[in-house]
Amino acid sequence: MNRKTLVLPAVVGLLAPVLAACGGSDSGSDSGDAIVVGTTDRFTASEEAPAPLDPAFAYDVGTWNILRQTVQTLMIQPKGDGDPVPEAAEKCGFTDTGNERYACTLRDGLEFANGDKVTAADVKYSIDRARAINADSGVAALLSTVDTVETQGDREVIFHLNTADATFPYKLSTPVAGIVNPKDYEKNKLRDGFQLDGSGPYTMKADVKNGEMVDAVFTKNPKYKGTLQLNNDKVQIRSFADADAMGAALDKGDIDVMSRTMSPEQIKKLSNASGGNIDMVEMPGLEIRYLAFNTNAASVKDKAVRQAMAQIVNRSALVAKVYGTQAEPLYSLVPATITGHSNSFFNQYGDPSDSKARTLLKKAGITTPVKLTLHYTTDHYGSASKQEFQILQQQLNASGLFDVSIEGTEWKVFRPAEQKGSYEVYGMGWFPDFPDADNFLAPFLDKNNFLGSPYVNDKIRNELIPQSRRQADRLSASSSLTEIQDAVADEVPVLPLWQGKQYIAARDDITGAAYALNSSSTLQLWQLGRGVSS
Template sequence: MKKRMLVLLSLVLALSAFLAACGNGDSGSKDEASQDLRLNIRSEPFSLNPGLANDSTSSNVLLQTFEGLTRIDKDGEPEEAMAESYTVSDDQLTYTFKIRDDANWSNGDPVTAEDFVYAWKWALDPNNQSQYAYQLYYVKGAEAANTGEGKLDDVGVKAVDDKTLEVTLVNPTPYFTQLTAFYTYFPVNSKIASENPDWYKDSGDDYVSNGPFKMTEWNHSESIKLEKNDTYWDADTVKLATVEYSMIDDAATARSMYENDELDWNGLPFDTVSTDAIKALKDSGELKTQATAGTYWYKFNTEVKPLNNVHIRKALTYAIDRQSIVDQITQGGQIPAMAAVPPTMFSENEKGYFKDNDVETAKAELQKGLEELGYKDVSELPTITLSYNTDEAHAKIAQAVQDMWKKNLGIDVTLGNEEWAVYIDKLHSGDYQIGRMGWLGDFNDAINFLELYRDKDGGNNDTNWENAEFKQLLNDSQKETDTAKRQQMLKDAEAILMDELPIAPIYFYTNVWVQKDNLKDVVVSGLGDAQLKWAHFE
């Protein structure tokens, strides 16, 4: 999930959860009885349909308004949610979930097994162009249905009765109950969705959800308001009355709002702390930093000259001084990334596959690339544009990299930026050359970072890169039951990715934020998302 941030703590696993309860932040001015939380999510969500969402902005809303068969608990482990229980067959291929009798939609309709069947098949329908449909490929027949080679009727998910859902997998998948907590696996109200295909585009009577909160207002590109969902099966646990999201994409403005008691949280995973404020916040002890399984990287469109040449991609990748970026710009304990999978999953990746700021090798690769492309020197290279979504930190990093490429390689690069929804749409449609992106783990397994690039036309690939050996290793890893052998397959696949470099890793993320002293129990996971189910003010 995208726009994401890491300080490597040896005892923190990717699914460890952190309770954002202690704090040296500014004390809030809220009355004791007030349970109204104010957050900033920077921009309009890409989509608030669980089957279309593919970014952290959308996720920050959906994780509060919807709920899957399972939920990741405070300790980072999957627990029963919409499902009160489940059983697994002896061959580990069939999961049977029993849905709670008191599982209801926010309009009072019961949540049924058919709501899950409908939602999953909707996401898999190629006509709906779900970027995250591949997350459902663990289900038998899902990939074939999504690629058009099979039928939706053959997908291995069925409603045995109103409250019993049976799921058949392609291979044994030990982390499947982690996946069912992810938003692509969330249900939708099948009755409403079948009658109104645009149900998710605005707030109103048809936007119903089944999580701790319900959306009551959506002022597009300005704000979203959530209210406690009294029909939620575990409503007694929910203490917040409302959650209001602002959409302020300027970090300095958001910082001022926090200081003026207009926001209760400033920083990840909702928005970002202004880079100009980080040092002072560190020195004061207010800043909180948490390890996160995520990687910030640049994507190369490998079908556009000169980025179709691997040596040019290597030159640009090797000529970046990552240490200076994390020391002078991000300043949140991030680790320079010379690998794709974060060290919380592959510990050796703290070192990576190549040297940071290796200008000598970068120049040699540049020369090889120029010769292969038939260019006399860099002056003959086509114009290269580095794009990013509007954000203070992204802009500073892009400007720094632009200077590095000019200084180290003599390559002039132009910069371009756009608001998130427009930017991500352009990336997905291939309308870019080099684009900023990042990835936070959706579940605690390295394949989540690698499978992005398995298929050229994969929903979140964007690079147009594909490699048969890489793809085969990933496919084989999903069938391998020996943990050590499977781990090696994934490492071998990553080595191919880091040799051909359709992406240039920049750093491993951290979550960095400040919060009001009286705000308790916001659960920020090791995967970089946040849950508000348990949050409250004291």
């Protein structure tokens, strides 16, 4: 029987008690067979990125979902979302009134999977290593508020921050803060390839072909001590070239679960199906898509060009034609369900208008049509990306104000090129590191940002971001967060497009699928089990 499990959107942190009754046994599956999970995420090691799974380098949702199964962090986001809770730590908290000193006590008896003791010195080593390497992926920016790390004995770690940062507990739940063994990870060098070691719930063995990890087997780690309760003993992640191949494997029974990224057509078909032995699970998500600009590129250097694009793009039509009910138009970098969200782009531009865009360009003395290329990745955000960019091209060209071409590139080439500033306009997605407005703003606008963007707004960097981080009550940070979003809408270094839902398809005998992804698209393999679905 086909059952569609719908987890309704709710305020972050309120899902846990509602959903607590569903799931498999906490003692682990009795079956020795691995639960096989399909994904279209690609895991490649290249000359530009030879260390895709090093916590000091990895910074995309696919590699983070590998790391979260194997590398333990002091804090973790709980089932159902909400504020982070201790994981490798026994307790953590700010010890001052200014949110500048954060102390953690490790659990007693922590061990790496090889039996080595996990100590406070290992935590300090891991954090200091990520900061010192400062990989060009931009992930070290999550630790930018750390000044020094102090240890007291084997179990006490104290973080001295260089500025107030109420979001710091969230940052300690991300893989860049993962605890690594100094024996396995050199101090000043990334660990190339696909070997991965830690103290997390699973150990991992990778199957690598031609520099690409095509398969990974996660086996329950008997040394693990933490908050997670595993519903299985073994899970296998298998990478597919596209959504169609992944769907065919699910139909044949070669895999048990289909995760990101399914095509819109697959989601619609499975959601509407009756009968069969595959369940579709729909969950709220915080994934966003946006256009990013190299604001130094001649074609888009004048903000009037970027404003005109913001004035023309019809998000509602774009979403309706490509994603239907699977996404919603987005008028800010901050999703609508996050505290501090403001519809700044709608407030600035209102409904799409070619005439208003023409006025903007004429006033700035811009010769039309403006010629430019929109770049997108063909294999990282799903099969619908090409259609999405074809529609964006049509909307802009139909105005008569732009002469737009589009170009698709594989992620392994696209990402390094984007970071080097090779593209004038390019499409990106963002799966948040943690569910807070800060993580939808700082990674794009702060120094050493994720995009490597040349855009600089001193007030945002030096006043508004630090000001928002002083507020432990995130609702109290809304005024500074709104001001940031209004500035982005005015200067358009990025152009938000839509916010998506997320989906998993699982065979009928798989339990826990409703919890296999949290709102930040974190894959939680430990939630999956075999049995009768609840």
